[in-house]
Amino acid sequence: MKKSDIDAILDKIDKENSIFKNKAALDVLRTPKRIIGRNKEVENLVRFLASYKQGTIPPFVSVYGRSGSGKSTLVRFVCESLDGVALCFVNLRGAKTIFECANLILSELGAEALPSAKGLGAVISAIKDVIASYLQEAKKQVIVLALDEFDMIFYDKRNKPSDFVYKLVVLCEQLKEKNYQMCIIGISNNVVSEYDLDERVRSRIGNSEVYFPAYGYDETLEILQMCAKEAFNEINDSILQYCAKLSSRDHGDARRAIDLLRVGAEIAGAKNQALSTKHVDQAYTKLQNDRISEIMSRFTPQFRYVCGAIVYLSYIMELELIHTSKIYDEYKLITPKKSQLTHRRISEILNDIENTGMLTSQTHSRGRHGYGKQYKLMFSPDLIGPALDTKSWDDLVAMKKQMEKSGQREKLRKDVVKIFNAFAHGRVPNMTNIGWNIPNKDTTNSDLGNKDYK
Ligand SMILES: Nc1ncnc2c1ncn2[C@@H]1O[C@H](COP(=O)(O)OP(=O)(O)O)[C@@H](O)[C@H]1O
Ligand SMILES: [Mg+2]
Structure with missing residues (x-):
């Protein structure tokens, strides 16, 4: 193979991508430019968090709902919009044990992870010290510790998820003694009260919950229209309506709706054709097969x-x-x-x-x-x-x-x-x-x- 062969491949990719004006607008990992709908969920979340002004912020809020219902995006958006509140957002997906979860939090706060010989208690205590000095420096009184994919802690069968949550809630209480407030937001598919937690933890975390239902047709369409406006020079609204129809009928998952549109456009682009519902159908089958293989694996x-x-x-x-x-x-x-x-x-x-x-x-x-x-x-x-x-x-x-x-x-x-x-x-x-x-x-x-x- 010569360099010119690589150039030819790059040319081909460019041609295929010429269907897009800005493909990054269909990147589901990106923070969206605007939040569509979700007024009720946002208000509920803001109400819980704003209670810090009365010194009564709940130690734990369970944000739950199907995947792609906007949980991670909305939690981030709300916390970043609250001026007096600091945010530490950690995705626990990569952790295999509760100890690793605790270390991920510590790393997100900018401190070095501790070796496992030190034990969970030492990591939690380090988290407390880092948070206290961070809040002091930032001149803030309140921090939200958002733990995305919170259900990971229940997959660690060797350790006790209850102990971990208990230690975190005690940490909230200890910070309160120093005049700081902390709220843990656990983001998961199921409400946290459905998981196996001890009574002593349940009574401490209360039942502050925000539920994110799956998206219906109108919201899915609006999210797609927002992304498509940026992603394509022009696109027929009937195609977006078709994507919204399939997505809201099947799952109401905004991430997968955006993927459907992107893959449809990729298929059309590879054939040098204008995007049509036929390409969306092909994308639908491809994504379903990919997904099933991934799940089965x-x-x-x-x-x-x-x-x-x-x-x-x-x-x-x-x-x-x-x-x-x-x-x-x-x-x-x-x-x-x-x-x-x-x-x-x-x-x-x-x-x-x-x-x-x-x-x-x-x-x-x-x-x-x-x-x-x-x-x-x-x-x-x-x-x-x-x-x-x-x-x-x-x-x-x-x-x-x-x-x-x-x-x-x-x-x-x-x-x-x-x-x-x-x-x-x-x-x-x-x-x-x-x-x-x-x-x-x-x-x-x-x-x-x-x-x-x-
Ligand atoms: N209300 C919304 N407005 C705009 N974009 C949204 C909205 N909800 C979800 N999205 C988009 O859908 C994708 C998935 O959302 P995400 O927050 O990751 O869902 P979840 O955390 O519930 O799985 C993200 O790329 C986000 O940009
Ligand atoms: Mg998420």
């Missing part, structure tokens, strides 16, 4: 069993909303007995799968049996099935065709259960004939991976 065998059960129920049984207990029954049919987890653990796994965006749930009343959850797949089973295992998926498709042709759904259904039963009882060594290609050993190191495989 983090799935342990247990997650795959659960996923296989749901795909089976929605594809073969054509169920749309599926009760936890139905999923659990199917899971038990397809999972070898010695590997079967409890109903409770499967409910937790379903919750984790929901957090990946692959499922949504709704709560339903079961009369005197209390409340239960029903799940719905967010992707078509014919995208998830092949990602689990192509061969098994092909078998399942063939079986469904046969069912439809013979009109013997129930009979074949029984055959399927028999085969799954055979797997469940370990009479067939692997699941590639009809079930799912499930590896026997957990090969992932991710957090999803660490916590469930037995």
